[in-house]
Amino acid sequence: MKKIVLLWIVLGITQVNGQYYNSALGLSGAALQNSLHTIITTNHIQNTYNDLWSYYGSTDIKNGNQLWDIYSDGNTSYTFIYSTEQCSSSLSPTQEGNCYNREHTWPAYYFNDFYPMYADLFHVMPTDGYVNNKRNNFPYGKVNTVNWQSENGSKLGVGNTYTSYSSSNPNHYEFEPIDSFKGDVARNYFYMSTRYKGLDGSWYNWEMANGANLTQDAITLLLSWHHLDPVSQKEIDRNNAVFAIQQNRNPFIDYPIFADCIWGNQDCTSLSTKNILDESVLRLFPNPASDRLTISSGLGITVKSIGLFDLCGRSIPVIYNEATKSIELSNLSKGLYIVVIETPDGVARRQVSKM
Numbered sequence: 001m002k003k004i005v006l007l008w009i010v011l012g013i014t015q016v017n018g019q020y021y022n023s024a025l026g027l028s029g030a031a032l033q034n035s036l037h038t039i040i041t042t043n044h045i046q047n048t049y050n051d052l053w054s055y056y057g058s059t060d061i062k063n064g065n066q067l068w069d070i071y072s073d074g075n076t077s078y079t080f081i082y083s084t085e086q087c088s089s090s091l092s093p094t095q096e097g098n099c100y101n102r103e104h105t106w107p108a109y110y111f112n113d114f115y116p117m118y119a120d121l122f123h124v125m126p127t128d129g130y131v132n133n134k135r136n137n138f139p140y141g142k143v144n145t146v147n148w149q150s151e152n153g154s155k156l157g158v159g160n161t162y163t164s165y166s167s168s169n170p171n172h173y174e175f176e177p178i179d180s181f182k183g184d185v186a187r188n189y190f191y192m193s194t195r196y197k198g199l200d201g202s203w204y205n206w207e208m209a210n211g212a213n214l215t216q217d218a219i220t221l222l223l224s225w226h227h228l229d230p231v232s233q234k235e236i237d238r239n240n241a242v243f244a245i246q247q248n249r250n251p252f253i254d255y256p257i258f259a260d261c262i263w264g265n266q267d268c269t270s271l272s273t274k275n276i277l278d279e280s281v282l283r284l285f286p287n288p289a290s291d292r293l294t295i296s297s298g299l300g301i302t303v304k305s306i307g308l309f310d311l312c313g314r315s316i317p318v319i320y321n322e323a324t325k326s327i328e329l330s331n332l333s334k335g336l337y338i339v340v341i342e343t344p345d346g347v348a349r350r351q352v353s354k355m
Contacts, residue, residue, distance in 0.1 A: 020039060020249065021036075021039065021251065021254070021255070023035055023038070023039065024036050024039060024251070024258075025268075026268070026269055026270075027268060027269065028261045028262075028266075028267050028268040028269045029261065029262060030262075032258065032261055032262055032268055033193075033194050033197060033262045034197070036194050036251045036258065037194050037195065037197045037198070039248075039251070040191070040194065040195050040248040040249060040250075040251065041195060041248070042248075043247045043248065044116065044195075044246055044247060044248040045245070045246050045247050045248075046115060046116040046119070047116070047119040047120070047121060047245070047246065048119055049102070049118060049119045051119065052102050052119060052121065052124055053083075053086060053102075055121060055245055056082065056126050057082055057083070058241050058244070058245070059121060059238050059241040059242055059245070060125065060126050060238065061082060062234075063079075065081055065082050066079045066080060066081060066082065067079075067080045067081075067082050067100055067126050068125075068126065068234060068238075069100060069126060069127055069128055070103065070105070070125045070126070070127050070177070070181055070184060070185075071103070071127045071128055071131045071132065071135065071150065071152075071154050071177055071181070072096065072097075072127065072128040072131050072150055072151065072152050072154065073152065073181075074152040074153070074178060074180065075151070075152045075153065076097070076150075076151045076152045077097070077151065078096075078097035078151075080099070080100040080126070080128070085098075085099050085100060086099060086100060086101075087099035087100060087101040087129045092129070093128070093129025093130040093132070093133060094130070095130055096128055096130045096131060096150060096151055097128065097130075097151075098129060098130060099128075099129050100126045100127060100128060100129060101126070101127065101129040101132055102124050102125075102126065102127075103124065103125055103126070103127035103132045103135070104118075104123060104124050105123045105124070105125060105185055105188045105189075106123050106188065106189065106192045106209075107136075107137040107206075109137050109204070110137070110203055110204045110206055110209070111196070111200070111202070111203045111204075112202050112203070112204075114202065117192070117195075117196055120192075120195070120246070121242045121245060121246055122188060122191050122192075122195075122242055122246075122250050123188040123189075123191065123192050125188075128150070131150045131154060134148055134150070134156050134175075135156065135175045136175075137168070137206075138156065138169060138173045138174055138175045139161070139162065139169070139174055139175070139206065139207040139208045139218070140161075140174065140175055140176065140177070140185055140208070140221065140222075141159040141161030141162065141174030141175070141176060141221060142159050142160075142161055142174070142176060142221070143155040143156065143157040143158070143159050143174055143175075143176040144157070144158055144159050144160060145157045145158040145159075147173070152178055153178045154175070154176065154177045154178055155175070155176045156173060156174075156175050156176075157173065157174070157176075158171065158172050158173060158174070159172060159173075159174035159176070160172065161174055161207075161217055161221055162174075162207040162208075162215070162217045162218075163217055164207070165207055166205075166206050166207060168206075169206075169207065179228060179229055180229060180232075181229070182225035182228055182229045183225055183226055183228065183229030183230060183231065183232075183235075184229070184232075184234075184235055185222075185225065186221075186222040186223070186225040186226040186229075186259075187226065187231070187235070187250060187252040187253055187256075187259070188250075189208070189209075189214065189218070189222050190222065190226075190250075190252040190258075190259050190262075190263075191250045191251070191252060192212065193209065193212050193213060193214050194251070194252075194262075195248075196212040197212050197213070198212075199212070200212035200213075214263070219263045222263075223259065223260070223263060223264055226252075226256065226259050230256065230283065230285050230286075231253050231256055231283065231296070232285075232296070233294075233296050233325075235253050236253065236296065239253045239254065283295075283296045284296075284339060284350050284352060287350075287352050287353060288352070288353035288354070288355045289329055289352065289353070289354060289355065290329065290330075290354070290355045291328070291329060291330045292321075292324075292326045292327060292328055292329055292330070293326060293327045293329055293339070293352060294324070294325055294326045295325045295326070295327070295341065296325070303325075303341055303342070304342045305341075305342040306318050306320050306327065306339065306340070306341055306342070307339070307340035307341075307342075308327070308337060308338070308339055308340075309337065309338045309340065310335070310336075310337055310338075316332070316337070319331070327339065329354050332354045333354070334354050334355060335353075335354055336351060336352070336353055336354075337351070337352050337353075337354060338350070338351055338352075339351075339352055
């Protein structure tokens with residue numbers, strides 16, 4: 001069998017991102033988090049809470065005039081129209097699907113409704129108002145006994161994610177979004193813990209954090225969600241849109257490996273811009289995959305050509321959908337394959353598994 005050597009070739013980065021994270025490269029653990037804190041705090045423009053209604057028109061729009069809803073989007077009979085279905089005194093969330101509002105994924109109660117975190121776009125996201133009220137201030141977690149479930153499958157109920165529960169949550173209630181949004185939530189929390197590190201003197205402790213510092217139970221949960229639900233094009237687009245407004249970024253969307261180097265078992269001290277980008281700039285997901293493989297890039301990389309090979313080096317015809325940026329795999333046998341992607345900046349090779 002011919003041996004295939006996987007080459008992780010640099011695809012390049014925008015000048016802005018290269019400069020933005022330069023001081024964090026070569027660091028790991030607390031030093032990395034401290035550096036990222038400085039980077040994303042410097043030049044952060046503070047919003048007002050009322051600003052968020054209009055900002056959602058650029059950060060959370062899909063299909064022209066509809067909103068991404070972090071809790072209820074997906075398999076539902078309804079969608080929210082931007083602006084016209086905003087919760088108000090005349091449009092209240094008396095049932096699911098009535099209107100959307102502004103959800104603090106990190107509950108505002110635990111930081112005393114203080115600014116700038118109260119209107120930080122990275123964690124204050126549009127949600128179904130009724131589902132938002134159901135979530136309340138409960139921690140995220142794995143629900144074992146469901147007390148209530150939204151139309152798309154988000155759950156509220158009893159869980160055992162946390163070894164200790166606050167007196168305000170004696171029933172061990174937890175809220176569990178559907179799988180496709182679990183990574184979004186996790187990266188919100190990594191951002192909040194990093195952005196407001198050392199600025200949390202008045203914050204309350206709860207199941208998920210002591211001040212802005214994540215508890216070990218929360219870290220275990222959020223890292224698992226971070227890996228279960230990798231960064232999507234939606235998150236990449238939202239990160240760029242928020243950056244245009246707030247002038248700061250979520251590092252854990254740009255470079256997911258940073259989360260593992262702060263809270264997990266990865267070591268980033270030997271990493272440079274090049275080998276961080278190999279993993280972060282161009283992603284293929286899901287991997288393993290069954291029907292199709294999506295190519296995602298947050299830095300505007302143009303795909304010139306795509307090749308597909310088995311492990312013997314034999315070329316296989318590629319069915320590539322330009323509109324969805326996806327490769328059709330349903331006609332392939334189960335096994336390992338090599339995807340070769342040519343860009344103006346070089347060639348990347350990725351090993352993928354067909355289930």
